[in-house]
Amino acid sequence: MIEPEPQLNDKKNPLNAHFQPHSSTSSILYISRTLCFCRTHPHTHTDKEKRKGIHTMASATASHTLCGIPTTSSSSSSTTNRVSPHSARFLLKTPLRRLGFAGAVADSLFTSHVATRLRSFSGSSSKPVRAVVSMAKKSVGDLTAADLKGKKVFVRADLNVPLDDAQNITDDTRIRAAIPTIKHLIANGAKVILSSHLGRPKGVTPKYSLSPLVPRLSELLGIQVVKADDCIGPEVEKLVASLPEGGVLLLENVRFYKEEEKNEPEFAKKLAALADLYVNDAFGTAHRAHASTEGVTKFLKPSVAGFLLQKELDYLVGAVSTPKRPFAAIVGGSKVSSKIGVIESLLEKCDILLLGGGMIFTFYKAQGLSVGSSLVEEDKLDLATSLLEKAKAKGVSLLLPSDVVIADKFAPDANSKIVPASAIPDGWMGLDIGPDSVKTFNDALDTTKTVIWNGPMGVFEFDKFAVGTEAIAKKLADLSGKGVTTIIGGGDSVAAVEKVGVANVMSHISTGGGASLELLEGKELPGVIALDEADTPVAV
Ligand SMILES: Nc1ncnc2c1ncn2[C@@H]1O[C@H](COP(=O)(O)OP(=O)(O)O)[C@@H](O)[C@H]1O
Numbered sequence: 001m002i003e004p005e006p007q008l009n010d011k012k013n014p015l016n017a018h019f020q021p022h023s024s025t026s027s028i029l030y031i032s033r034t035l036c037f038c039r040t041h042p043h044t045h046t047d048k049e050k051r052k053g054i055h056t057m058a059s060a061t062a063s064h065t066l067c068g069i070p071t072t073s074s075s076s077s078s079t080t081n082r083v084s085p086h087s088a089r090f091l092l093k094t095p096l097r098r099l100g101f102a103g104a105v106a107d108s109l110f111t112s113h114v115a116t117r118l119r120s121f122s123g124s125s126s127k128p129v130r131a132v133v134s135m136a137k138k139s140v141g142d143l144t145a146a147d148l149k150g151k152k153v154f155v156r157a158d159l160n161v162p163l164d165d166a167q168n169i170t171d172d173t174r175i176r177a178a179i180p181t182i183k184h185l186i187a188n189g190a191k192v193i194l195s196s197h198l199g200r201p202k203g204v205t206p207k208y209s210l211s212p213l214v215p216r217l218s219e220l221l222g223i224q225v226v227k228a229d230d231c232i233g234p235e236v237e238k239l240v241a242s243l244p245e246g247g248v249l250l251l252e253n254v255r256f257y258k259e260e261e262k263n264e265p266e267f268a269k270k271l272a273a274l275a276d277l278y279v280n281d282a283f284g285t286a287h288r289a290h291a292s293t294e295g296v297t298k299f300l301k302p303s304v305a306g307f308l309l310q311k312e313l314d315y316l317v318g319a320v321s322t323p324k325r326p327f328a329a330i331v332g333g334s335k336v337s338s339k340i341g342v343i344e345s346l347l348e349k350c351d352i353l354l355l356g357g358g359m360i361f362t363f364y365k366a367q368g369l370s371v372g373s374s375l376v377e378e379d380k381l382d383l384a385t386s387l388l389e390k391a392k393a394k395g396v397s398l399l400l401p402s403d404v405v406i407a408d409k410f411a412p413d414a415n416s417k418i419v420p421a422s423a424i425p426d427g428w429m430g431l432d433i434g435p436d437s438v439k440t441f442n443d444a445l446d447t448t449k450t451v452i453w454n455g456p457m458g459v460f461e462f463d464k465f466a467v468g469t470e471a472i473a474k475k476l477a478d479l480s481g482k483g484v485t486t487i488i489g490g491g492d493s494v495a496a497v498e499k500v501g502v503a504n505v506m507s508h509i510s511t512g513g514g515a516s517l518e519l520l521e522g523k524e525l526p527g528v529i530a531l532d533e534a535d536t537p538v539a540v
Pocket residue numbers: 043332333334335338356357358359375430431432454455456457458459460461490491492493494
């Protein structure tokens with residue numbers, strides 16, 4: 001069977017300029033299986049609390065049981081002083097995210113033909129050769145000057161950037177990520193009607209206006225962007241009518257209308273009436289079936305993918321379903337419950353699975369270990385056991401940390417020490433992976449050719465417990481320099497990579513937290529499904 005090069009090798013997509021081609025198959029390397037296990041208690045962040053950087057930790061009584069982990073001899077139990085105490089530097093969960101590709105791309109590249117592939121995950125194939133069904137989506141790169149000149153193009157981007165109290169943009173990543181598609185359209189004489197949401201407004205809310213984005217957009221595009229005060233209606237229609245070829249009109253926040261999130265057809269029809277064709281480049285919002293991401297496609301033909309959307313799919317679907325092997329997945333974050341789908345999906349594809357973060361204590365406890373007052377999801381113990389069994393059955397080398405950094409309280413200035421995962425005392429909680437674990441993880445990662453990372457290894461918002469996460473970020477940066485494909489799957493892992501300052505060297509940094517998680521779970525995104533299929537279907 002011939003296995004074609006994955007779509008992401010297509011360097012014609014300006015966003016894929018740095019992609020390194022890879023060999024189609026490789027042997028799977030099995031490294032020694034080190035399963036560790038412990039116990040704990042509930043520590044939950046609501047979504048809202050997480051966004052505000054608020055953490056809560058319930059204390060817990062620990063039960064003492066056997067440890068299934070090889071006791072780590074070199075782990076120190078002395079109080080750590082590697083990191084200065086205090087400085088509770090909370091990184092808010094923002095859609096910051098610098099992209100791992102060069103923002104400036106030569107205009108000549110924009111005229112390329114590209115076809116986005118979506119591969120459905122059958123989940124039944126053996127790893128080295130995957131026969132997966134491919135559904136190609138038409139791309140903006142498929143549209144020629146003849147298709148675009150003088151045409152009104154409705155572009156849905158995700159310009160949901162963080163603003164400070166003075167309405168200054170604190171991270172322009174998502175604006176920069178939208179530029180290649182807009183430039184392509186401008187260069188081909190289209191009239192660009194740009195739409196986005198910002199925040200989650202309930203009705204018209206001035207602080208969620210898109211007006212503060214105009215100067216930066218204009219600067220990056222090299223033209224003056226015109227701003228409308230609404231996204232539908234006669235005033236907008238007038239502005240569209242006066243838009244010159246190569247001009248850009250930014251519509252007001254589309255979520256000022258409740259019909260947007262309700263995906264009301266009449267509202268979608270009004271948006272669509274402004275334009276001749278549709279481009280969706282809003283990856284971060286592609287998991288929402290809203291009027292401007294899904295509904296509008298019923299009224300505009302063609303409806304195609306933008307370059308950013310395509311690049312996200314190429315990496316988060318393409319590189320993950322047909323990876324250069326060995327392929328490692330690193331999954332961390334607070335709770336196993338929020339990552340079940342991702343772990344199960346990745347177990348079908350990866351050769352090595354490294355687990356870190358708060359979820360490990362549920363795994364430890366499931367194996368009968370004592371985990372002090374660490375975070376544990378009591379109702380997920382059986383699930384943890386079954387995931388370990390599944391990994392074994394599938395021949396995936398699953399590694400849990402052999403040592404952890406524990407704290408006497410959930411605080412940046414907590415006393416801390418490093419202990420084997422099998423020796424967490426009562427009253428102490430694990431907040432980071434330890435140095436032996438970092439070494440073991442690094443050794444495993446050294447064998448890989450593709451790595452995807454989702455979720456921090458510890459409470460990286462506290463400097464004292466950021467060491468494990470930062471070590472992994474540095475390791476991935478190092479591997480990127482050696483040609484390994486490194487994909488950061490959105491969310492807090494992106495914030496961690498940003499914090500270390502290595503975002504620019506990664507192969508791909510996703511601009512969507514929720515959307516990337518859904519893709520990694522193998523779900524289909526409504527904003528993508530709704531797009532036209534490419535003329536030539538691709539069989540992979
Ligand atoms: N050992 C731990 N105990 C408690 N919380 C943890 C631990 N390790 C990591 N976390 C928390 O997990 C959160 C990120 O989890 P999650 O949202 O699942 O990741 P992501 O946003 O990357 O998907 C961070 O706020 C971090 O503080």
